[in-house]
Structures are given as structure tokens and as C-alpha cells.
Amino acid sequence: MAEVNLLASLPRSTRQIKARADARTEEHIRVSREFGEAYFDGPREYGYGGYHYDGRWIGVAAAIVGHFSLVPGDRVLDVGCGKGFLVRDLMTVCPGLLAFGLDISRYALLNGEPAVSGRLGLGSADALPFPDGAFAAAIALNTIHNLDRAGCRRALEELGRVANGRAFVQVDAYHTPAQKAVFEDWVLTARFHDYPSGWLALFAEAGYTGDYAWTIIE
Ligand SMILES: C[S@@+](CC[C@H](N)C(=O)[O-])C[C@H]1O[C@@H](n2cnc3c(N)ncnc32)[C@H](O)[C@@H]1O
Numbered sequence: 464m465a466e467v468n469l470l471a472s473l474p475r476s477t478r479q480i481k482a483r484a485d486a487r488t489e490e491h492i493r494v495s496r497e498f499g500e501a502y503f504d505g506p507r508e509y510g511y512g513g514y515h516y517d518g519r520w521i522g523v524a525a526a527i528v529g530h531f532s533l534v535p536g537d538r539v540l541d542v543g544c545g546k547g548f549l550v551r552d553l554m555t556v557c558p559g560l561l562a563f564g565l566d567i568s569r570y571a572l573l574n575g576e577p578a579v580s581g582r583l584g585l586g587s588a589d590a591l592p593f594p595d596g597a598f599a600a601a602i603a604l605n606t607i608h609n610l611d612r613a614g615c616r617r618a619l620e621e622l623g624r625v626a627n628g629r630a631f632v633q634v635d636a637y638h639t640p641a642q643k644a645v646f647e648d649w650v651l652t653a654r655f656h657d658y659p660s661g662w663l664a665l666f667a668e669a670g671y672t673g674d675y676a677w678t679i680i681e
Contacts, residue, residue, distance in 0.1 A: 464666065467674045469530055469631060470604070472522025478680065483508065484648035495651040496609075498568035502652075503545070510651060516548050516576060524552035527602060528560070530674070531629060535559025537599035540625060542588045542618070543567075543606025547576040550583065563598075565591065567609075589617035593625045601626035604633045605678055608653040612665065615655050619669035630673030636662055637679060646680045 486508055495502045495509045502510035533539060533553075537560055541549050544564025553562040564583040566572060572583050586592050588607050607618040615634075622630040635656040637643040646656065657665070659677060666675070 464672050465674050466676060467530060467631070468676050469526040469602075470523055470633060470676065472526065473519055478649060479507075480645060480649050480680070487651070492651055498566075498652075499570045500574075503568070503571055503574070514546060514571075516546075516551070518552075520549040520552040521556060523604075524549060524556045527553065527600070527631070528557045530631070531600040533557055533560055533599060537561065538563065538597065540565065540591075540593070540598045540601040542591065542601060542603040542622065543609075544583055545571045546574060547572075547579040547583045549604070550579045551576045554579070589614045589621060591621040591625050595624055596627045598626045598629075600629045600631070601673075602631045605635070607632055608635045608655050610654060612655045616665055616669045619666060619671040619673075623669070623671050623673060626673075628672040630671070631675065632671075632673065633676045633678055634662060635680075636677035642679055642681065649680045 491508050503514040506512060535557065539553060539560060539562050541562065541564045544550050544566050547564050550562045550564040554560055562582065564579065565586045566583065567587050569585060572585060575583055588603055589610055601622045603618065603622060607615050610618055619632065622632065635646065635653045636659055637646050638658065
């Protein structure tokens with residue numbers, strides 16, 4: 464188990480944190496947690512503010528393929544795949560790789576990447592509908608923290624189960640009280656977040672032996 468930054472190639476997000484904190488209401492949180500049209504393609508106060516393919520996942524896909532030494536014929540699962548952009552790019556950077564996605568959002572799947580239609584399924588990270596060891600690797604980027612702590616624990620168990628421990632999670636965290644305050648001003652959907660020590664304790668409880676990285680909002 465190791466901390467590894469597989470998202471280093473992504474452009475830095477610009478976030479109007481103060482503006483969101485001032486404008487955010489319980490209604491924004493309720494609606495964004497539906498992971499529907501408002502979250503993906505509605506105004507920024509509800510989530511992405513428009514979620515479109517722009518090629519940014521190519522570098523991440525290459526990092527994942529390299530990290531897990533994936534080769535054509537291997538099966539890889541992206542849990543919380545959204546519209547399937549990363550699934551598409553995994554197959555682009557490694558032709559012959561069998562990439563699949565799973566997401567809780569029917570809206571994302573119905574409005575997803577046409578190139579991976581049929582490779583994306585509806586489901587939840589804490590109950591993956593796949594046999595033990597079905598994948599050479601399983602990843603979940605900025606997804607499992609949308610479950611509560613018990614759900615995160617189940618999701619970590621599931622990721623390990625379907626990929627024989629060859630997993631990677633990227634989750635919301637903070638190193639300092641100041642970073643925690645910024646995160647709490649920005650957060651919409653996450654139900655569990657913690658300092659790295661809290662996450663590492665949860666990994667141990669779940670028997671999670673995969674790799675991980677922190678998303679820190681600054
Ligand atoms: C912040 S987005 C991340 C999407 C993509 N992985 C990325 O990094 O851009 C969170 C994703 O998790 C999905 N999601 C939320 N709860 C989930 C759950 N319990 N199981 C599976 N997917 C979930 C949402 O629909 C959304 O696509």
C-alpha cells in the first residue's frame with residue numbers, strides 16, 4: 464500500500480471557494496447528491512458546471528496503465544466513472560485493454576461517452592456486482608467519499624475484493640485545520656472526509672491493501 468499521485472497530469476481546477484460558501488444552501492447539497500443533470504451539467508453551484516470530454520484523462524490513463532503494468536487483455540474497472548471519459552482514455556492509451564466503468568448516476572451513463580457505450584454499468588461502489596478477482600486493477604477517483612464512513616469501508620473492501628488488492632482510491636482529505644475549513648466551504652457531496660491518519664485507519668479496518676492519494680482543496 465502506497466501513496467501515489469496518478470492525477471499529476473490534470474490541470475489545476477479554478478474554484479471560487481468564497482462565492483460557493485456564500486451561495487451554498489441545503490438545497491444545493493440535496494440536489495447535487497442526486498448526481499443528476501444539475502450535478503454534471505447544471506450551474507457550478509450544483510457540481511461540475513458542465514462535464515465534457517476534453518482529453519484531460521489521457522495522462523491519468525497512462526499513469527494508471529503504467530502503475531499497474533496493465534497490458535492488452537487485462538480487465539480494469541473505474542468505479543465512479545461518471546460519463547466514462549477515463550474508461551475511453553484507458554482503452555486509447557492501451558489498445559486491447561478491457562476497461563469498464565460503474566457509476567450510481569443514471570444521468571451520467573445515459574449521457575456518457577458513446578465510444579464506451581455498453582462498457583458502463585449502474586451500481587454502487589459499496590456493492591460491486593462482479594466476482595472476486597474479476598479485474599487486474601480497480602480504481603475509484605473522488606467517488607467513495609460520497610458514502611458515509613461505513614459505506615467507504617465497504618467500498619474499500621469491494622475494490623480490494625474484485626481486483627485481488629490491486630486498487631487505487633483518490634479521496635477528499637486535508638492536512639491542516641485551515642485546509643479542513645477550506646474543504647468544508649467547498650464540499651457538496653462528500654459524506655466522509657478526514658485527515659490522512661483517519662483514512663489510513665479506515666484502510667486498515669477494511670483490510671485495504673491498495674494504493675491511494677488525497678484530494679486537497681486549496
Ligand atoms: C466527483 S465525481 C468523480 C468522477 C470521476 N471519477 C472523476 O474523477 O472525474 C463523483 C462520481 O461518483 C459517482 N458516485 C457517487 N456516489 C457513488 C456510489 N455510491 N457508487 C458509485 N458511484 C458513485 C457520481 O455519480 C460521480 O460520477
